[in-house]
Amino acid sequence: MKRFDLIVIGTGLAGLTAARTAIGMGAKVLIVGRGMGALTLFGNTVDLLGEIPPETEMAEGITHWIAAHPEHPYARTGWEGIESAVAAFRELFPPPYPFAAPGRGNSLLPTGAGTMRPTWLTPITMAAGAAMTPAETLIVGFRGFKDFQGDTVSLHLKCRGVILPLPRYGLEGLTAPALARLMDETSFRERLGESIRQQMAGERFIGLPAILGLRDPAAVLKTLETITGARVFEIPMLPPSIPGTRIFHRFREELIAKGATFRMGHPVSGAIIKDGRCEGINIDNPPLVAEYRADRFILATGRFMGGGLWAEMDRIIEPVFDIPVFQPGERGNWFGERFFDPEAHPIHRAGVVTDADLRPVDAAGRVVLANVRAAGSILAHHQAIEEKSREGIDIATGFLAAKRALAS
Amino acid sequence: MTKEEKPGPLTKLPDVCVRCATCMTACPVSRVTPRFPGPKQAGPGAQRFRSAAEASVDDWIELCTGCRLCDTVCPAGVPISEMNMMAKAKYLDERGRTFRDWLLVRSDLFGEMAARYSKIVNPLMKKKAVRWLLDALLRIDRRRALPAYEYPTFRRWFRTRQAPEGGGPEVAYFYGCFTNTNETDVGKAAVEIMEAHGLTVVVPPQRCCGIPRLGVGDLHGAREMGRRNVDSLLKTVRGLDIVFSSTSCGLMLRHEYGPLLHLPGAEELALRLFDICEYLLRLREEGKPAATFQPIPMKAAYFAPCHLRSLDIGLPALELLRLVPGLDVSMIEAECCGLGGLYGFKKEKFAIAEEIGKDLAEAVARMKPDIILTDCEGCRMQIRHLTGLRVLHPVQLLRDALERRGTA
Numbered sequence: 001m002k003r004f005d006l007i008v009i010g011t012g013l014a015g016l017t018a019a020r021t022a023i024g025m026g027a028k029v030l031i032v033g034r035g036m037g038a039l040t041l042f043g044n045t046v047d048l049l050g051e052i053p054p055e056t057e058m059a060e061g062i063t064h065w066i067a068a069h070p071e072h073p074y075a076r077t078g079w080e081g082i083e084s085a086v087a088a089f090r091e092l093f094p095p096p097y098p099f100a101a102p103g104r105g106n107s108l109l110p111t112g113a114g115t116m117r118p119t120w121l122t123p124i125t126m127a128a129g130a131a132m133t134p135a136e137t138l139i140v141g142f143r144g145f146k147d148f149q150g151d152t153v154s155l156h157l158k159c160r161g162v163i164l165p166l167p168r169y170g171l172e173g174l175t176a177p178a179l180a181r182l183m184d185e186t187s188f189r190e191r192l193g194e195s196i197r198q199q200m201a202g203e204r205f206i207g208l209p210a211i212l213g214l215r216d217p218a219a220v221l222k223t224l225e226t227i228t229g230a231r232v233f234e235i236p237m238l239p240p241s242i243p244g245t246r247i248f249h250r251f252r253e254e255l256i257a258k259g260a261t262f263r264m265g266h267p268v269s270g271a272i273i274k275d276g277r278c279e280g281i282n283i284d285n286p287p288l289v290a291e292y293r294a295d296r297f298i299l300a301t302g303r304f305m306g307g308g309l310w311a312e313m314d315r316i317i318e319p320v321f322d323i324p325v326f327q328p329g330e331r332g333n334w335f336g337e338r339f340f341d342p343e344a345h346p347i348h349r350a351g352v353v354t355d356a357d358l359r360p361v362d363a364a365g366r367v368v369l370a371n372v373r374a375a376g377s378i379l380a381h382h383q384a385i386e387e388k389s390r391e392g393i394d395i396a397t398g399f400l401a402a403k404r405a406l407a408s
Numbered sequence: 409m410t411k412e413e414k415p416g417p418l419t420k421l422p423d424v425c426v427r428c429a430t431c432m433t434a435c436p437v438s439r440v441t442p443r444f445p446g447p448k449q450a451g452p453g454a455q456r457f458r459s460a461a462e463a464s465v466d467d468w469i470e471l472c473t474g475c476r477l478c479d480t481v482c483p484a485g486v487p488i489s490e491m492n493m494m495a496k497a498k499y500l501d502e503r504g505r506t507f508r509d510w511l512l513v514r515s516d517l518f519g520e521m522a523a524r525y526s527k528i529v530n531p532l533m534k535k536k537a538v539r540w541l542l543d544a545l546l547r548i549d550r551r552r553a554l555p556a557y558e559y560p561t562f563r564r565w566f567r568t569r570q571a572p573e574g575g576g577p578e579v580a581y582f583y584g585c586f587t588n589t590n591e592t593d594v595g596k597a598a599v600e601i602m603e604a605h606g607l608t609v610v611v612p613p614q615r616c617c618g619i620p621r622l623g624v625g626d627l628h629g630a631r632e633m634g635r636r637n638v639d640s641l642l643k644t645v646r647g648l649d650i651v652f653s654s655t656s657c658g659l660m661l662r663h664e665y666g667p668l669l670h671l672p673g674a675e676e677l678a679l680r681l682f683d684i685c686e687y688l689l690r691l692r693e694e695g696k697p698a699a700t701f702q703p704i705p706m707k708a709a710y711f712a713p714c715h716l717r718s719l720d721i722g723l724p725a726l727e728l729l730r731l732v733p734g735l736d737v738s739m740i741e742a743e744c745c746g747l748g749g750l751y752g753f754k755k756e757k758f759a760i761a762e763e764i765g766k767d768l769a770e771a772v773a774r775m776k777p778d779i780i781l782t783d784c785e786g787c788r789m790q791i792r793h794l795t796g797l798r799v800l801h802p803v804q805l806l807r808d809a810l811e812r813r814g815t816a
Binding site for chain 2: 040041240267283287305
């Protein structure tokens, strides 16, 4: 049976970051995912902490914020930890499809709900969204493409909007992956660019749903900008996220090229625990159960969507290692009155509490499993949705967990 | 080993699906045609409205190729492809299957005969008039080259050859129909590479695994094929491991005989079934006698077939190929070749298979490899058709790289 230096459980951004960091340090890595992770659900931009106002410089804002939130995952990494982890992330995306911060603090980007949302890094295909002004922007939707309601977006953003038929018959009802694939085709995007140009009335910005190609989005952007003479930007929309899929594919390509073993599609069904350490995990692929052994483990299974946390009738559990979970109180109090309460629903405070080394601890602060670390949104004491810190937590703690694991 | 029963999410129910649409990023069919609504709608979406008592209305269910990629990305563990398979079976049970489908899934029956008379059959299958007739009468697309038959068959070659002085541990080989009558060199290479690893190869009695019948939703027929194989192969595994070189046969034997077809004895069989590269890699990791390879200075592109991804054993062929000095091997970044077994031979589905294959062909064109390697016979046929390049099973290249003197 194969023995690994490190097994990463979870194929979301935290797990992928941990695996890549470890591979970069020369480790023999297995990464396993029950599915593809949450990058297709979010993963459009890299949020660090959308909550702090755009005029605040990011390093300063987060440093202050950490001081006021000593339990937060960022308190484990510090600003320096976030900075180096994000720098490593950016190295994975060299030009022509780089990620960059449009400002010194948060930038506001338009969303598929027609709101402006704060974020830190954007891919090049979204960068112009941070500079748009309503009067100079044309929002383009596609007839029959249900996942992006162009008229709602333009109405809310107070921009002019058009809904275009797609430049090929019979395409109505197409999905985001199908559209993105068509955009990779030069002739298709040239015709689309031409039909957009004919609709323009002097606009300097054009907003489109985030479907500008899967393989070569920078080339799609260039074609559209050349034809229209305007700056073009993608607007994040409903899942599945094409920009998130690009991130996933890039990580997977890199991990396999550098020799990581990549398993996806079956859940970890149990762990082999001995003397306070994890010796191995079982992966359930009926009718077989495969066993894998390693010296170290990183748990990056996310929260409820991916099954990292699981709600029983009266408490929240962690199903892989049965690690103690910080509980959000009585079940009756798990949820607030209104879905969009500005305050996080108490259930979102649940998660795994760790020591400074990201090793899960029990209520008394004792390390539960000496060679297991946790990373990403499964960690307790953050409110990724309300704070807008999801990708930052994933990247910073995934990076730190791998560094600390391999240093041990 | 401790395999504790941990509480976890429910499976098998369509309501387990949270509509996250991650599967839409993986489906090769819905990405190229709006005629198939994709795994989310066709699987759990439509499942909620299906009733055993009512006639099927979902005629598009036939367009699912059964690649199972949706299963590998689903974060909720929904058995999407199984739902599609059951729906397809019901639909075709009600509508009836064509004579073409009846014929194609029985290629194992006439394969031996066709191989025997391959000198007559092969030129005949290339004749325009014959292809036109097959196209017009049976709707087997005339643009798709039919695989040539080879004689002597693998089975005959194995029986009549001068076996080398053995003495090493025995291992059984499941070669599959295509290797037997259409690509005998894959079988010869498999035998040679195993012998070079100090193994003595035996070939147990075996029949078509039955996966072509699953492709047309013929569960009853697939179960019949499976039952005969299990009866024969169980005798073998009560002493020996069995390796397979076709990832589709392997997936069928290992994971469909039990969980889908509920064949008695399937689990016992699955425990001792291995992909050939997985098996060789394991021998090497356990420090057992292993072959050494001589340099093959060549640029190779490796493609991971859908059913290998579904087996979820990592990429053992790629790991082995990396041991060949001088071989510069990288992954083809594409999701599916498009053939879908018999799917791509059918006139009404040919265009879909071609469109899916286009992405792979373009990825290959960017890589400019000297040779392409992939574990599945269907992928090899399709990639030859798409690229015109030399396409081999990884074991064929490994056999070519054998350095006899280094063999332990």
